[in-house]
Amino acid sequence: MIKHWWKVLGAGLVLYSLIVGLSVPLKSGVLDVSPSMLQGGKSYDLIINTYNATFSDENPIDVWIKVDDDNALAARAVKVLGETKLSAHFDIPNYFPNEKENWAYSIIINDKTNGAFIRPRSIAVKFDQINKEIWKNNPVGSLYKIDKMTFPFRSVLYETIRNTYYHVPMWFAMTIIFLVSVFYSIKYLRKKDPLVDLKVRSLTTVGVLLGFMGLITGSLWARSTWGTWWTFSEIKMNMAAIALLIYLAYFVLRNSFDDEEKRAKISAVYNVFACMAMIPLLFVIPRVVTSSLHPGNGGNPAIGGEDLDNTMRMVFYPAVIGWILMGIWLATLLYRVYKIEYKLLDDDV
Amino acid sequence: MFLVMKNIFLHLQCMNLGTEILVLLKKELVLEWRQKYAISGILLYVLSTVFIVFVSARELDPSTWNSFFWIIILFASVNAITKSFVQEGGNRQLYYYSLVSPLAVIISKIVYNVGLLLLISILTFFTFGLFSGSPVQDLNQFWLAIFLGSLGFSITFTFISAIASKSNNSATLMAILGFPVVIPILLMLIKLSSSALGLETKGNIDNDILILIGIDFLLVGMSIILFPFLWRD
Structure with a gap:
């Protein structure tokens, strides 16, 4: 048995990779956001489809459009449409604090049961003016972290x-x-x-x-x-x-x-x-x-x-x-x- | 035939590698000259293939031109090199073994085949030019590609033909052993020549040339190391 330790090790590692690799769930993620092209100065109800998330009305849910590392736009109200479906109401201003016009911004969702998750470059905004003075910043606040073991959620994959x-x-x-x-x-x-x-x-x-x-x-x-x-x-x-x-x-x-x-x-x-x-x-x-x-x-x-x-x-x-x-x-x-x-x-x- | 070879080999006693290679090269040339059917067969093969390509396709855009060119050269080289070990039967091989070192045999065959393939490539290039005009924009780079291609094909196929000649169905083995092994060289050549045709930007063409030379060196080194194990039955 001592002589064959490497066979036991090999079989054990393959078994481990099969069991853990197939059973650990993916992290929650955003499948799609619609509409994804927004016009500054208007209000939108963004419909957000998510994957591997369970939303309920009991926990407050935060949704942000992240502009850059310091600046973000928070949703006025978030409604739970289904277990994995959200509707977030945004008032999009016609001025943004930096000059990345028509740039695709990330969307961040944060709640207690699912933790915080992000979909990079998912929303494009068209706006008229760059103005740091009147920009009302709602920076991304305290994010929940889930201790569960999960694999990363990647679109396409x-x-x-x-x-x-x-x-x-x-x-x-x-x-x-x-x-x-x-x-x-x-x-x-x-x-x-x-x-x-x-x-x-x-x-x-x-x-x-x-x-x-x-x-x-x-x-x-x-x-x-x-x-x-x-x-x-x-x-x-x-x-x-x-x-x-x-x-x-x-x-x-x-x-x-x-x-x-x-x-x-x-x-x-x-x-x-x-x-x-x-x-x-x-x-x-x-x-x-x-x-x-x-x-x-x-x-x-x-x-x-x-x-x-x-x-x-x-x-x-x-x-x-x-x-x-x-x-x-x-x-x-x-x-x-x-x-x-x-x-x-x-x-x- | 055998007498001629005996004459050539008579002054082979106590010679160094360089002269051995030269003598063997001379032998290859004499043999080729005596059996004109082999070389003329290959040249006719190239001519008729090029003819068929242009009869069936009429006009070629540069990228098709490029791939047809290299495919014709690939097949012509396989046909030309297959015979380099097969044509000399076991008895004659035995005769060489008693006279020269294995290094001289493999190096002389490789060098001879480089010459042969250069001839084939140049002929193909000119017949292509004759039928359709040449889309080549950077002629120097294209000649470099032809030279490196002859070198790489010659090294690979000469060694593979040494392996295949040991078996009874050497023609089949030549193709199935040789084609997969030669693909890295072929891909790099097509890349090099398509930038000479102006189909690709010349981003880091020096790098490609170095890689091609590196592959050639690797394969020639392997041939020289492995051939002594191969040649004696």
Whole structure:
């Protein structure tokens, strides 16, 4: 049992990421605000649709239009239309304290049960005058904070933000496993031990499996966020598919040799060469060819940016470690199967 | 044929790498000259493909021009390079093994194929120009792209053909092993040449060129390190 601690750890982390990743709710968020184009000098009843929030008449609800860090406009009255629907009455002045004319302002909702939440850049206001003197400021007041563990609410992503814990770790695990397989390929070329070749075979099989799972989870994600299963304008998606083609070709190459030693040697050489060719494919080209919809490309935030907040990190990093360990475990199991096949074949001869 | 080669190899005793490469290059040239069908076949292949492209498309806008150009060169290079290891049978390979170092074999093949691909690219470029006129605005950069492309294709496909020649169905293997591996180079080339065509802004073209050279260096290094493991059965 002590010897197998890493398998227990891997399975535990994957299980943890599945349970926590799927069960923790999203933070409350604003789905849409209408109307979103406002004219200064008029009064509006803004209809606000929210997600994962429960409003009731018992708690007072604050709604602000946030102008900048110091200035905000508070709603005159807030009505609860439904459990997730609000109506906020605003008198929009015809003068604003700074010159961001027609700029999209953020909307902030604050109450006791749901905490405070914000929808950035959701309302545009057209006004005539910049005047700091007569501007009546209602700064954003004391905000409620909820202690519950929640994942961030992001428009476009919504609930699919959880896919971060499954889609991204697949690629991490695939890369690590391919690198380990290259290490064993080099070892084979030095030692010429047929069992080492079996290790390479099992590792590459698991790597391809993880790659396919990464591609499938990515395709599902693309369907719900970009509206398509597959797009050729997305460089990372296509480069990943090509990386998998390289490894599928590896298996074709393996199968085209009858002689065991020749097969092991030539496929080891190809594995090292292909892995080196894959480095520009996965890590250089997507950074140079900038037309990508992925986070981290073309100005989108990525891991380490604001997309991965602390609660997400608590699930994401364990998931990465868990899938790497699971991949290695799977490879050792496959290796044992191949080894038995190999020994049986040896005994027959 | 064998006699000619024997003559060439006679003065091969105790030579350094440089002369070995030169001798092998001379051998490649002599072989190509003797078997004219191979080179003329490739050139005819390029001509007829370009002809088919223009017969079917009539007029090409610059971005289609660009992609057709590189696709034709890609396929012509695969066809031209496949034979570099396949055509020399096991016995002759064995003969080389006893005479020269593996480094000399792979480097001479790569250098020879760079020359061959340059010839093919230049021919393609001129036939394209003949049929439709050239949309290229920055000619120097386009020549650079052609040179770097020949270099990259030659390195990749020569090494892949060394792998594929070990198998019985080498023509199929050549395509499925080679195409995915060559895609990074192809994408960078299309980017480089489309900015030479004026389709893209020349934002940081130096960076792209450096990346292309970096990929070429990486692959040539891998070929040189791995080929000695590959060549002896």
